[in-house]
Amino acid sequence: MGIFEKIFRHHPPWGVHPDDHKLPAANAPLRSLPLPALLYVPMQQHVGSPARPVVLVGQHVLKGQLIAEAQGNVSAPVHAPTSGRISAIGEVTAPHPSGLAQLAITIAADGADTWCERLPVDDPFALAPEEIARRTAAAGVVGLGGATFPAAVKFNLGRRLKVNTLIVNGGECEPYLSSDDRIMRDRAAEVVDGLRIVMYAIGAREALVGIEDNKPQAIAAMRVAAAAFGNVQVRPVPARYPMGSDKQLIQTLTGKEVPADARAAEVGVLVHNVSTCAAVHRALRRGEPLVERIVTLNGGALTRPGNLLAPIGTPVVDLLRFAGVSGRPARLVLGGPMMGIVLPHARVPIVKGASGILAFDAAEAHVAEAGPCIRCGSCTRACPMGLLPLEMASRIGADDLAGAAGFGLSDCIGCGCCAYVCPSHIPLVQYFSYAKGELSARERSKLRNDATRRLAEERVARLEREAREKAAAAARRKAERDAAKAAAGAAARPLPVRIVKPASEAAT
Template sequence: MSAQERIWDIPGGIHPAERKELSNRTPIQPAPLPKRLTLPLNQHIGAPAEPIVAVGERVLKGQLIAAATGFVSVPVHAPTSGTVSFIGPQPYPHVSGMLAPAIVIETDGLEQWCPLEPCPDYRHLDHGKLIERIRQAGINGLGGAGFPTAVKLNARPTQKIHTLIINGTECEPYITADDLLMRERAAELISGIDILVHLIQPDQVLIGIEDNKPEAIAAVRLALSERSYELKVFPTKYPSGGEKQLIQILTGVEVPSGGLPADIGMLCQNVGTCVAIHDAIIHGKPLISRITTLTGEALAKPMNVEVLLGTPVGELLAFAGLDRSKLNRLIMGGPMMGFTLPDFAVPVIKTTNCLLASTTAELPPPPPALPCIRCGECAEACPASLLPQQLHFFAMGQEHEQLKAHNLFDCIECGACAYVCPSSIPLVQYYRAAKAEIRDLEQKQLKAEHSKQRFEQRQERLRRAEEQKEAERLARTAKAAQAKAAQAQAAAGPESSESVAAKPAGLSDELKKLKIEASMAQVALKKAEKQLAAHATAELQAQVDALRLAAAAAQQALDTATAANPPAPAATADDGALKKAKIDAAMLRAQVRKLEKLDAPSAEQQSELTQLRSQLDAAEKLLASFDSAPAPTAAKAPADDGALKKAKIELAMKRAELKKAEKAGSDEATLNGLREALAAAEQSLHQAEEASGKPVPELVRTDKQPIDEITRALKTEVAFARADLRKLERDEHAATDALEQARVRLADAEQKLSEHQT
């Protein structure tokens, strides 16, 4: 076998009974036109389409009736002409029996087409326009989950797709829709492949078909003509039709765990999707019908039909001769990966490849599940080389992190593990439920993160708005301070030293006011400069400049007033004021030295240095005035309250230490030492009281008589009786008898206490 003809095998896999002969013996039949079509707005993976028609509106065959609402979305078209009769919830093909938004069309039987835009010479279109035509035709994958085809073709615009793989495997039992499609429409299939090749320019095209379809293989081989596309036929085994499994069979390359075929330069398309692309580009027809297999022993005439989307399932089965007395289960899809339909009212959608009407003998109900015996057959059958047994245990325990670590999302839900399980455990159901839980949690986390980001963005907007308001307020404050400083400077200029000396109290208040205004101006300037450093804007820069001028003016006014009116020396120097003056002078001196050490100070730093020097001069003058003031006389010294307070605290601490040592049972030597310390503290307190000049406190001793045991017991009884009565009164459901007994008890206890005390 040459390298080109080589076929690889996949791990695991099974060989269930195929039963394809039921429906592959007759040609594709046209399904009858129903009176009513129900078109769900979400027949694909992704966002549902949005209706663009109204109730009562007449539509034509092929007309757009619902537009795609996002990147991962496809539109919906009218499968025939008629009138829109309803838009809203309708039955949907899902195991839950849920309703879904849909457009209902009452058909008129005219089959009147809307204008089409065929493009047989598609090679003159650029990549984007060709992709857009496929998107607007409403095409999604017709062989799997229904992923939008245009999105799949454009998934890796910067990565080269070197291999295009066409999936004609159809490995699921019973289904023969792709088999009949390849037999009868091989030319359209090859035309669709030509369009894909023109779009993605792959290095090779591989067409994979299982060897149980000889007629389809012959038809495709004949249609290939002189094309270089390679047809690969390989042994039948389920689930060879899985995308990752088919890639491994045809190329020997495995798609990485959690990855996509595009990650390794490959792209897969179903044969039905290729024919739909041909119809959309060459003939301009949107996707409004598909080939569907009608099969099962409950049908008199199993067949493949070309059916309009939206056709009720019940009408199709009646066309195939359904015997409802024989019907056990109605399955959409095959027996391995399909699901049971709740009723016959659901419509055919774009992903409906099979309707299986089975009898009880044909597909008997599974026996009750038994405990796992750890035989390992599920692991041997898994085509993805997973560990189904461990996944089952983790799913039952809702251990989501373990499930993800064991690659749960690599499971294609083929059902091979459940098929071979001797304990009849519905493994795939556990996996589907676990996947849904994980997706739901991740979606909630995503919403929470999005909400957090929105909150943080809002907080940032509020912060910026608050900063803007604060900057404006500071600017107003600076202007006001600048105006007041100018007024004060103008008022202080013509005053003589005699007039100033005549009003010493008013001058002190004026200096204090100027000092406060200068400090406020400096604070406003510093805050504005910080905002400017964080967010450099022209508005903030203008505000900083204005604040700097205002601060300089306020400082100049303060310096002028201080120089013209030095503070008079006080008769008695205040120790607190002297200490504060020394601290202020030291801090200013340190700031000046720090700035003087700079090699190349900026203009702002030079301005700050000038202001600090002026403040330092004023502080040193104030300090000198304190030094020249006469010392206070001892006769008028205030009482030493601090020494008295300290003596009292010391006495209390010594008394507490002694009590603590007595309770702890310390030895006698330790206790004697503490008693001596307590006596010394008492003596120190007496001395401090005499030095303070305060009158000695009058000591009044109260002789407390000890309470006798009978009185204590009676009081305790009264307290308990009163508490029990209040508790019952608060209880809405308390019995009347209990309340009465509690009141009698309290009255007796109070009477006994009163009699004893008298």
């Protein structure tokens, strides 16, 4: 790139441009991971309620067989990633920064990798859109860009809100990652067919495929695959982090701004990731549920970085071994370096949303010591949401969470641009994650306190009612006795009667 282009090249007024580190991993051909011996399939791989196991320990399952069903409106089922025996249903370390455990089904692979019966559809466009959503949901397809929101829920939302434009997110703005790049290069036809099925399912009239201009091969492959379809346009977008964020991509491609607290569908746009579209294609055309995905293996501690096709539930350690680890990685990250989470150790399974595993060497993992804020305003200029990160963090530091919320904490998308540019290395994202978590924890505890108060009031009311009823009953009995006494007295001389009080009355 010429120096003039560099200076005058138009880029959006937000975001950052980190070194992308995508090569050589992005150019290495896609490889398949040899089947691991044990697979740990977590029950919560999506936004919403965890799935509920429907298999028993010791049972033999086939690849693609349902092993856990969705629970509730926003949820997704889980399928066996290979054939084998269920060896355990219990807790494993979750791919989560807390390192806490979560429920998972462990499958001991039998090595045959036998598929269960698949029900492919020859012409998905002959089905009703509702049926496509149903099949997508049944295949356990969730957003594979990282958000892992159940895809079918978004289909129904899009159809209800009459979405006109489907935006296909091929941004992949995170450095190091190239799984979406790879799927667009190697499976462009599947992606285009999948996105056309999605368009049909949501009733969209056009599809815009946004691809960052640092992926020329993917753009070319997608253009070829989409050439036959006039309503599918491939649109290169400037390589700028966080271009792959829904709101920023929508704004870049359509000029529309999604109002705060509203969903993209409400402005007539729906965003799906390219890998999600490919998964929809497989779910419909081949009847295959989502049991495997492309994972980018990258980072300074790997000798053979690249993209791997791996079954869901593969332990990270198996992936690392295949990609060749030199020495001991200083840090393991699930996802990209900007928003990814640190894995506590390598015995964590990969999930549907695992776009990449990064094994950092010591230099990449270096955490600079935080210093005082010099109010340089870099964070303000970098923030793609127009927030003032330094003002929010200063309030959170002083425990004024309400003040931080007043500066738009709820609008923060956690992209990490602010912390990336901060010359004082202040962990701004952690400030915001802490504050968001703390605010929702307070909200939960407030709801709980309200529920407690309601229960306590109901108990007091119940006790009062019971006392009243007892008093009424006692009065009634007394009246009956008096009447009986009067009647008996009128008939004959009254005999001495010992009145036995009910036990409860004695207690009061």
